Amino acid sequence: MTVEKIYIFKRFERFWHWAQAATIIFLMLTGFEIHGAYKIFGFEKAVNLHTIGAWTLITLWVFAVFWHFTTGEWKQYIPTLQKVDAMIKYYAFGIFSNAPHPFRQTTGRKHNPLQRLAYLFFWLVISPIIWFSGWFYLFYADWVAWGLDGYLSLEWVAFFHTLGAFLILFFFIVHVYLTTAGHTVTSHIKAMITGWEEVEKD
Amino acid sequence: MSWDWSTAGKLTPEGKPVIKKDEDGHVVYHGKKGDFTYGANIPPEYVWFNGKVKYTLLDDKINVAEGFTPINHFEGGPDDGESRIWPVKVFRGMQPYDPVNQTLVIPHTAGKDDTAFWTNFNWEKAITSGMQSVGAPFSGKVDFIKTEMMWPITHMVAPAGIYMPGRDANKLLNWAGWALALLALIGVLIHGALRIVTRNK
Numbered sequence: 347m348t349v350e351k352i353y354i355f356k357r358f359e360r361f362w363h364w365a366q367a368a369t370i371i372f373l374m375l376t377g378f379e380i381h382g383a384y385k386i387f388g389f390e391k392a393v394n395l396h397t398i399g400a401w402t403l404i405t406l407w408v409f410a411v412f413w414h415f416t417t418g419e420w421k422q423y424i425p426t427l428q429k430v431d432a433m434i435k436y437y438a439f440g441i442f443s444n445a446p447h448p449f450r451q452t453t454g455r456k457h458n459p460l461q462r463l464a465y466l467f468f469w470l471v472i473s474p475i476i477w478f479s480g481w482f483y484l485f486y487a488d489w490v491a492w493g494l495d496g497y498l499s500l501e502w503v504a505f506f507h508t509l510g511a512f513l514i515l516f517f518f519i520v521h522v523y524l525t526t527a528g529h530t531v532t533s534h535i536k537a538m539i540t541g542w543e544e545v546e547k548d
Numbered sequence: 549m550s551w552d553w554s555t556a557g558k559l560t561p562e563g564k565p566v567i568k569k570d571e572d573g574h575v576v577y578h579g580k581k582g583d584f585t586y587g588a589n590i591p592p593e594y595v596w597f598n599g600k601v602k603y604t605l606l607d608d609k610i611n612v613a614e615g616f617t618p619i620n621h622f623e624g625g626p627d628d629g630e631s632r633i634w635p636v637k638v639f640r641g642m643q644p645y646d647p648v649n650q651t652l653v654i655p656h657t658a659g660k661d662d663t664a665f666w667t668n669f670n671w672e673k674a675i676t677s678g679m680q681s682v683g684a685p686f687s688g689k690v691d692f693i694k695t696e697m698m699w700p701i702t703h704m705v706a707p708a709g710i711y712m713p714g715r716d717a718n719k720l721l722n723w724a725g726w727a728l729a730l731l732a733l734i735g736v737l738i739h740g741a742l743r744i745v746t747r748n749k
Contacts, residue, residue: 526740
């Protein structure tokens with residue numbers, strides 16, 4: 347078994363990933379302060395910073411969505427159930443006995459089947475929950491003008507925004523841990539910084 | 549949370565003020581003061597407040613047609629950019645006024661003289677001497693009006709969540725959310741530890 351280096355993450359993608367990581371960590375930090383978990387900035391400042399962070403991330407996403415569609419990279423998120431069972435088996439058993447990784451990364455398939463499902467879930471479920479509830483928060487003063495005041499209550503907007511936040515926290519913990527589950531402990535992280543991933547070759 | 553002065557003055561056959569208490573021992577009627585009502589665990593009323601309070605002063609004209617007279621009034625509104633929503637206790641009263649001059653009055657209440665209300669139980673005498681003491685005009689006629697006074701509350705307001713319909717759901721979510729995060733953390737730590745332990749296999 348030898349190791350091969352392939353170019354997986356292009357420059358914009360890497361910039362997008364790390365800018366998004368910093369923004370999301372900052373949003374979690376300020377968001378859970380607003381939620382009442384601890385005190386760092388003080389409530390009012392935390393709210394203002396959280397709002398700035400949110401618009402920053404939205405701006406970043408406009409570019410990211412544009413990039414995904416113009417490059418065709420969105421296809422990387424088309425879900426597949428193929429080899430999902432093999433992936434689960436690998437994380438549950440194989441990884442402890444140095445079994446070969448069941449998925450071979452290529453430039454055209456940079457995510458393993460579990461990643462595809464996880465990221466798709468992030469884009470299609472968690473993101474809409476957090477963004478729509480967040481916008482309802484931001485534009486609370488306009489609910490009456492938009493005729494939404496009869497359909498929405500602050501309590502339930504808060505509920506869904508908090509639900510989204512906890513799902514992101516969960517995603518974050520597992521995501522950060524799984525960056526260490528590549529060919530070597532740091533190979534995934536190196537790939538996200540340099541673009542070059544080490545993959546096993548028969 | 550109200551005080552009705554208009555019923556004051558009832559005396560026992562011995563000439564002592566009548567006193568009634570509720571089952572908790574609180575005075576609900578006193579011959580010197582009138583009827584009281586009490587409240588506990590009451591949600592406050594909320595008003596827009598810009599920090600300025602306007603009081604009805606002794607020489608201000610009262611508009612009886614309004615239904616009640618504000619002893620004070622919190623100024624502000626949603627559109628001035630500086631007001632906040634403030635919790636207040638609204639104290640409702642019934643008190644003597646001068647129906648001819650249309651003003652509030654100052655009664656002389658306590659004292660061992662023949663004009664003090666608590667000695668003679670005569671409003672006309674008590675108000676005549678009270679108004680004289682500050683040089684204010686008094687027609688000699690007495691009637692009663694409803695009044696309201698706002699007390700700003702800066703403590704003893706229960707957390708906002710208490711009256712939220714979504715409170716239980718949000719409490720449960722908070723608990724479940726942290727539990728999920730903690731389980732994820734424990735899970736990855738165990739998984740990582742196992743990988744370290746088995747790394748030579």
